[in-house]
Amino acid sequence: MNEIFASSALLGTVLSLLCYYIGAKIKTRAKTAIANPLLISVILVIVFLSLFRIDYASYQASAKYISWFLTPATVALxxxxxxxxxxxxxxxxxxxxxxxxxxxxxxxxxxxxxxxxxxxxxxxxxxxxxxxxxxxxxxxxxxxxxxxxxxxxxxxxxxxxxxxxxxxxxxxxxxxxxxxxxxxxxxxxxxxxxxxxxxxxxxxxxxxxxxxxxxxxxxxxxxxxxxxxx
Amino acid sequence: MKYLRGFGIILCLSAAGEILRRFIPLPVPGSIYGLALLFVLLRLKLVKLDEVKAPSGFLIEIMPVMFIPAAVGLMDRVDEVSGFIVPIMVIVVVSTFVVLVVSGLSSQAVIRRRRDE
Known part of the structure; x- marks a missing residue:
């Protein structure tokens, strides 16, 4: 699992996006400030990584591409x-x-x-x-x-x-x-x-x-x- | 062609911002220069709002997802901060609320005073 993540350019991004989507869904149902999509997704990703014994470095290697969009997104502001x-x-x-x-x-x-x-x-x-x-x-x-x-x-x-x-x-x-x-x-x-x-x-x-x-x-x-x- | 041109413009300005950063000796990230450049180009009507509206809307909508990897990275830093976790947490929490309340209330006071006049 660790190696699959480390050698993928997409899995980490998919996992992040999926967890955020779940977080957003929970938020529309729950309607409280604690049900924050970002917070939920971070917790979900951490739980997933610990459960499958994936290192942060391996996750980071396959999730960094989504962070790369931070510069154009800031420009878009x-x-x-x-x-x-x-x-x-x-x-x-x-x-x-x-x-x-x-x-x-x-x-x-x-x-x-x-x-x-x-x-x-x-x-x-x-x-x-x-x-x-x-x-x-x-x-x-x-x-x-x-x-x-x-x-x-x-x-x-x-x-x-x-x-x-x-x-x-x-x-x-x-x-x-x-x-x-x-x-x-x-x-x-x-x-x-x-x-x-x-x-x-x-x-x-x-x-x-x-x-x-x-x-x-x-x-x-x-x-x-x-x-x-x- | 709703996205191609606008996304291209945003990427070009991101790159321009990164190049500028190399020549300006300030601790300011390239993205801030890019933001300023796009703002000026919109003002000068060299870039039309319609061209960049759709791609910028998309980027801003998925922006929170871009912070997830960095936030998850906190799990690797737990050992590093264990020595002074209490002061860090107190300072971070207190100062965040102080800034939020001071800047919110002071700007609100200015807005309301002007409205009353």
Whole structure:
């Protein structure tokens, strides 16, 4: 089984897609935030791999091609952004303030909690870019002397957390404006959150894509400054 | 021909983004440059919305599936983080909610104030 997976260019992709499809089906039946297709599919894949004793490396070898589409899919986010251009113009102040304050509060929280837990500088830097998209986050972590593979893990957990909890959190804190919702999701949980925002609505999706880009840029600029202070 | 041209445009811009990344010394992935390029081309009407709408809709719909391999990879990292799993989880969970709430409420306040004026 392990070898079949390792030598296939498709099995891992098929398994991922199938598990996601099952997750999406469960979601339409269950209608709760915990029934999140991404979370369900990740758990299903892990269960499948452990059951048939397939290594992650073998699965990864046959699933990596689906991840390869991440670059064109991110480029494609320009389309909803362009379609929502008018709305973006009207809400420029909200975009700048929302993403700016959100990113800043995130950096500050990580700074304070890292101090509280007595983390070393390298560990702090590892967690610092956890709210931005993987490629930016890993680059920032690497450049400032963190552990990139751990950063990647923190980024994925953040994204799934945003994907699963964003709707509930918005409800609890009465964030009801579609623009504000999208900005919140994109700033907090990058592309994985954005894929959720896209499901909620067009405006939410476009604002989330915008926030993902902006918060990434702010983090790149701010990370080196705050690291010098730590 | 609903997809060929549009998908081709998106792939070309993805490649252009990766090339740009080599020349611009910032920790920004090529996909972000590609996104910016496509946005500018749409604005300049050099790329028409109709051309890229169908393929981009498809890519965005299947986007969550692309994150599954990376997320499943967490199962291999459990040993690596076992030493400082508690601080990591606390920091990740708390900061994610702080960012979500701060950016959501502050942007909502701006939107509502402008509407009242």
């Amino acid at each position: 320009a389309v909803p952004l362009y379609e929502q251009l008018e709305r973006l113009r009207r809400n420029l102040a909200a975009v700048v303030i929302g993403v700016g304050m959100g990113t800043f509060s995130g950096i500050l929280t990580i700074f304070l909690l890292s101090k509280l837990f007595g983390l070393e500088k390298a560990e702090f830097v590892t967690l610092l870019p956890k709210s931005v998209t993987t490629a930016i986050g890993i680059a920032v972590s690497e450049e400032l002397g963190g552990y990139p593979s751990l950063t990647a893990a923190a980024i994925v957990i953040t994204g799934i957390l945003g994907n699963v909890c964003a709707e509930g959190a918005c409800r609890v804190f009465r964030i009801t404006e579609p623009v504000a919702k999208g900005l919140a999701i994109g700033t907090a949980s990058h592309a994985i959150g954005t894929s959720k925002a896209m499901e909620i609505g067009k405006t939410e999706g476009a604002m989330s894509s915008l926030a993902l880009v902006l918060s990434g840029i702010i983090t790149v600029a701010g990370a080196s400054i705050i690291t010098n202070i730590y």
